[in-house]
Structure formats: structure tokens, C-alpha cells
Amino acid sequence: MNPFESVSALEDAKPLDRLVGPVREGVRSLLGGGIVRDALHGVWLGHPLHPVLVQVPIGAFTSAAILDSLPVDDSAASALIATGIVSTVPAAAAGLADWSEMHEQQQRVGLIHAAANTVALLMYGASLAARRGGHTGRGKAWSYAGLGVLSFSGFLGGHLAYRQAAGANHAEAVPHLIKPGWQDLCALDDLEADGVPQHMTLNSVELVVVRRGERIDVLSDRCSHLSGPLHEGTVSQDGACITCPWHGSMFSLEDGSVRRGPATAPQHAFDVRVESGRLEVRLPGAG
Template sequence: MKPLPLLNLVSRLEDSAWLDPWVTRVKGTVNSVVPFPWLRDVLHGVPLGHPVHPLAVQIPLGAWTSAAVLDAVPGNERAAGILIGVGAIAAVPSAVAGFTDWSELHEQQQRVGLVHAAANIAATGLYIASLVERSRGRQSRGKLLGYLGFATVGAGGFLGGHLTYRQAAGVNHSEDVPHRFPVGWHTLAPLNELAEGELEKRTVAGMPLLVFREGQVVHVLSDVCSHLSGPLHEGKLDERGEACVICPWHGSVFELRTGEVRGGPATAGQPRFSTRIEEGVVEVSLPGAG
């Protein structure tokens, strides 16, 4: 089966450079509205281990879908209005979380994401207008605006699906590491070749690894940032109680000893490799590999 022609139109958004000035303006606004790192981490979903936005959108989408059903059945105008209001209120925190994630994406993702956000804002505006018309007793106009809002939020949802499943925004970019790394112990490097206290990149079985040596202890993580595949060995060291690495692309922070996230936008930790030293040679193994 061939893809819908609509898909080609959406794909063109990825290369629509004319959107970039708007991206810059909106990104600046988002950064000024959400300036605190701890708040950005909460909105990214660091405590949850995955983005907040996909979870938060369930409330307005569910409320608006239910309102659309009730509007098709006579005598449910009041209930439909209540649901539309609930959806409009819930759309605000969902949008804040979404814009926070969006501000840390690649430029092609941001272009699609900006149109996705515009569609959802337009849909929310239509629903608010629907509520105004309903409050004035114009139920037919209110229903029409509600269905227009439902169609618009559906278009925004299609763009959101493209952003997530075609452009891989918000997904764990190191999830496949255990599936591609071979089982067992593998040679990394002689211990005396590894620099003390520095970030290094080594490749084992075709897999790029981040290596950090502390005396006789060697810490090894996947070198591919779980946020958007940034090369961690090009990042910087940071002390947050424990030695951490800061991703050079979007500033995600990971603890070198455990791979756990210490700061977003990443929400998934880095795969951590076990290490041992045999006759002066460092070997690595990945738990759950294969």
C-alpha cells in the first residue's frame, strides 16, 4: 500500500527554512518563560523517565473527543460544554510541556513541531469560541466550532505522530544498544592507554562507547546520547556530587558511574557497561545484551 500524498506534504515541512525565524522567536519566548533548570527537568519528564507531553495531551484529547460524541446526541449540550472547557484548561500545561521539549529538538523537528503547535493552538481557540457561542445560546454555532476544533486538533495530532514516529523526537535514542551489542566480554583497551580523568571514545563490536578512567576503575557508557544521539565523548565533565558528562548538543547530564540522568532534556539513562581488568587489559560486557 502506498503512503498517503499528505505524507509528502508533511515531510516537506522538515526542510521549510522559511519557518526558522519563527522558530527562533518562539524558542526565545519558551526559554524566558521556563528559565529554571529544575522546572525544565520536570516538564521534560526526567522524574518519570519519559516525556510528560504525550501523557498530558490525553486529557484535552479525551475531553474533546467525548464532547464531539455528546454533541451528536441531542440533549447533551451542557455536558459537552463542560468537557470542552475541561479540555481547554488542560491544554495549557500540556502545551507548556510540549514547548519545553520542542525547544531542545533539531531544526527539522522544530519546524514540524511549530506547525503542530500552531494547529493545536488554533484548535484551542476554536473550542473557546465554541464555548462563547454556547453561552449565548447559539448551540448550533457552538457545535460547528467544536467540530472544526476537533478536525484541527486531529491535524495537529497527525503532525505530532510524524514528529514522534518519523522524526524520533522524544524517544530513547540508545534503546537499541543492548539489542546490537554482542553477548559476553570484549576487549576495550589496555588500561595504561586510557587517560586518567578524561572522556574518551572507544569502539567495540562496531559500537561507540564513552570511557572514563578513575585510577584502576573504568566507567563505560554508550557514547550515543539517549536524547538525540549526541556524541557524549565531545561533551564536558561536570561535578554534581558524582562525576557527570554533559552532552555537547543539548546539555543533558548523565552520571558516569551509573548512566543515570542528572539533568534533561534527556529522560532515559545511558546503557552502562560492566568492566573488568584481565592482565592489564580492560574488558567490557553489557548486561542484557543480545
């Protein structure tokens, strides 16, 4: 069995749900739904924050392992391990924020990823304590063991990102599937004018159309976070935004920008015009 098949089995390990549920609810209530949670998701960055923040502890722990293999004083490696431990805190906070709004299969893998990171962190703590007690050899053994566990955890993180597409932009394909220029979508009379989202398809791409009186907004329908159906979402009272029904990401109907996470990538917003009673749409950058 190749390693990815083993991790795929982990995705379906339903007994983990007994832990996933309470931890997820604990993380959600701790973070709330405001600017702290959005900051940790990376809404301000337009990109998940967690993969950016993990560079510091990974770099520090790996550099410490290299120094430990050389005939040099132990103090620089100790400083790097301390840096790695401290910098894990914001990286873990961002990772937990993302994890709390994932699919259940992703959360099972993510739970083991977080548990492995915790074990690795304890090993590095033991390493630091041993070094400070003058037991350099034991300290090196703990940090090499920590790096081994961290590597396993990194493998799970890679599976989450590349096999399970957690953190990826799920609306990326849209401009490659839409033909350039104006496209006929529907008769204007097919649209309700009451601001209720309607589901339509263009070149196999799903769209959500919202008409409110004379104003018509068209976005790609599948949420950039994890492909939730925006046409089943809710439009704000002022008609400015639409909220995804799956994890609550909110997008501007005018330009598709993210108003609230967990999504960090915008929805594709279409230009609209009415010609001879037909609604036509155009996606800037399509083709």
C-alpha cells in the first residue's frame, strides 16, 4: 500500500469524529466569527495564512538539525529550537482556524496532522530542557525524533493541501472554461426581480444570478473555499453580498471580493448587459 492509500484510509476513519466534533466546536467558539478569525484565515492576504506561517518553525527546526550534525557549539541550535517552538503558536492558530471550516474527511486528516505537530513540539521542548540541563546528546536525540514526527506531519499537510485541496482556490478553473467575449445567458424575463439567487449554467460553468429590480449581478456559483453552491446561499438585505451556505463565506455581488472568510480567493464576477431582451455576460480575462 503506498503512503497516500494509507492516508486515504485515514480520511474515512469515522471513529475520529468523536474527537473532531468537540475540538471543532471549541475552536469555533474560541475564535468567534469576527476579524480575528478572518485574519487567521488570511482573508487580508488573499491566500491562506497557515502555509506562510509554518515556514518559520520548519526552517528553524531543520536548521537546528543541520547545526546539531556539525562540530559546533550547541547554543545556536538551542536558539533555533526556541524560535521554532514560539513561532509554532501563530502557525497553529491559523491552521486550527482553517481546519474548523473543512469537510469531515479533511478534518480527520487534519486532526492527526495537529496531533503529530503537538507530539513534535513536546519533543522539541524536551530537547531544549535537556540542552539547558547540560545533556546535549540527549537534547539532540529528542530534536532528531521531533524532526521525524514533524516530517510525518508535513506529509499529512501535503495530503491535505494537494490531494484533498484544502486551502486551494476552488474557483480557479472558471476563466479557463468560459469563452472570451459576450455570451448569451438567458431571456431577461427568465429572471425573478426579487433578489433571490438563481442557478444557471454557461459553458458547463455554474453561475449564480441575482436580479434586484434593474440591477443584475452574476458570479461563478461554486464557492472558492470548498465549492459550496452559492445559489443556495443568502443575499444580504441591501443586496450587496451573498453568503455561502456551507461555511459562511461572504462575497460582494458587485465584484466577487471576499467580505468574510473562510474563503480567501474571490468569486469570478461577470460583466452584464441586456441586448434585445436577452441577458449577456462576459468574464474579464476568460479564455
